[in-house]
Amino acid sequence: MNRALWLTLFFAACGPEQVEQPVQVTPAVEEQPVDTSMTELTGFPCDVREALQANCASCHAGPTYVTHFNSRDDLLAPGRGTHQLGVEVALRLRPDAAFPMPPVGAPQQPTLAERQLIDGWVQAGMPGGACGELDDTP
Numbered sequence: 001m002n003r004a005l006w007l008t009l010f011f012a013a014c015g016p017e018q019v020e021q022p023v024q025v026t027p028a029v030e031e032q033p034v035d036t037s038m039t040e041l042t043g044f045p046c047d048v049r050e051a052l053q054a055n056c057a058s059c060h061a062g063p064t065y066v067t068h069f070n071s072r073d074d075l076l077a078p079g080r081g082t083h084q085l086g087v088e089v090a091l092r093l094r095p096d097a098a099f100p101m102p103p104v105g106a107p108q109q110p111t112l113a114e115r116q117l118i119d120g121w122v123q124a125g126m127p128g129g130a131c132g133e134l135d136d137t138p
Ligand code: HEC
Pocket: 052, 055, 056, 057, 058, 059, 060, 066, 067, 079, 080, 081, 085, 088, 089, 090, 092, 093, 099, 101, 102, 103, 106, 110
């Protein structure tokens, strides 16, 4: 056995022993201020907004002569009756509504999928989304 190999084996066998590592104390996680700027969505969800914009905005967005609803807040507020305005919206979008919306004969009528989408959103409590308000249409 040559000398170099012998030394290598010697040091491998007698190398420093595993020193016990000091126990790492994880510092307590500090309370972080909650950043609500990105999480608090107060607009319409995009698909809901699209359906309302296409089918309702021409008469209900902006300062119109009928009840206006531009924002989700408008639909969360009480309507003329005892319901929130959003609930009135859902009721009048149902196929069996006594006074359906849009009015019979309005040029643009929502598809069944759009009616169900808005109905489902209202039943879920009108959760906020990222797509803001309706555009006023002249
Ligand atoms: C062509 C115009 C027109 C369109 C389009 C239209 N509406 Fe209306 N809407 C009216 C008019 C006029 C009234 C008031 C008369 C009435 O209550 O029937 C009304 C009333 C309402 C009311 C009752 C408001 C209140 O204060 O009680 C709701 C809710 C409503 N519409 C929802 C909708 C929704 C949802 C859409 C779209 C899916 C829609 N409307 C589309 C003309 C329209």
